[in-house]
Amino acid sequence: MSSNPPRRRRLTTVREVCEEYLQRGMRPGQSEKFTHERRRVIGQFVAAKGDITIDNLIADDLERWIEDNPALQSGWTRLGWSTIIKRPFAWAYKKGLCDRHPFAGVAFEPGERMKPMSEEHFRILLRDTNPEFRRVLLFLWWTGARIGELVSLEWKFIDVEKGIAVLHKHKTANSRKDRAARIIYLPEKALRLLTWMLQDQRTEQTHVFLSNHGVPWTGGALALRFNRLRVRNGIPFDCKLYGARHAFGTRMAVAGVDLKTLSTLMGHTTTRMSEHYIHMAGETEHLHGALEKGLVHKKDKQQ
Secondary structure (H helix, E strand, O other), X not given: OOOOOOOOOOOOEHHHHHHHHHHHHOOOOOOHHHHHHHHHHHHHHHHHHOOOEHHHOOHHHHHHXXXXXXXXXXXXXXXXXXXXXXXXXXXXXXXXXXXXXXXOOOOOOOOOOOOOOOHHHHHHHHHOOOHHHHHHHHHHHHHOOOHHHHHHOEHHHEEOOOOEEEEOOOOOOOOOOOOOOEEEEOOHHHHHHHHHHHHHOOOOOOEOOEOOOOXXXXXXXXXXXXXXXXXXXXXXXOOOOOHHHHHHHHHHHHOOOOHHHHHHXXXXXXXXXXXXXXXXXXXXXXXXXXXXXXXXXXXXHHO
């Protein structure tokens, strides 16, 4: 007498899919900040839609949930949140734990690319802040580091002799096929700043950048400090702290740094991610200079 095959496990509700994904589907090795943010966003979706069955779930459930959230004004933020919510359902469908991916067709348009911080605004901010935040501004301006990289930077990651900082946990660690570390290349100015900071410390600290309270900066604290400075000095709303990184990339492009080198300096996984800095440069004079240089070279060869 043959026994019936065991019943295959199926996930039937939003809550079941999300909880299973958080337990089994999250990639190991991701930063604590990244993992916390993903859990936070998924938790909010479960709180709102957790009891809906997968059979009854439609794309509009996600789209309306995001559109009705007053905190999600930026196109980039909406795109980011929708990507986070889609992951559990894509993972469960791929694993055969549910029969459909209800949000496969959901797509939010990205927002406008953030503008580079102008040198004028950079100088204004630099003059009107305390030493702790001034160090942050200078480091971002000189290295093109991401804010998350600056926040997580520890003294043990810095190799002064080689002029680099090496981060093994970083934004693109899991999207890179080689899982390579993020290397931040430190110009002489940045090395002098770091050397002085290390000598000026009164107590041993793990993290490099500390607030005026003597604790490591967080991304939220940096954003709050920057916004207060921006408002106080009448700087437009579209000037963001992250714009210091974009300003670095744009300056490198204007200076003629080749695309592959620029991609390495920025910590991008592909050169395609760095291409927009060529366009962001928007320097007519620079482009005409390159054109004239090419024409002169061709003329010399003909002679």
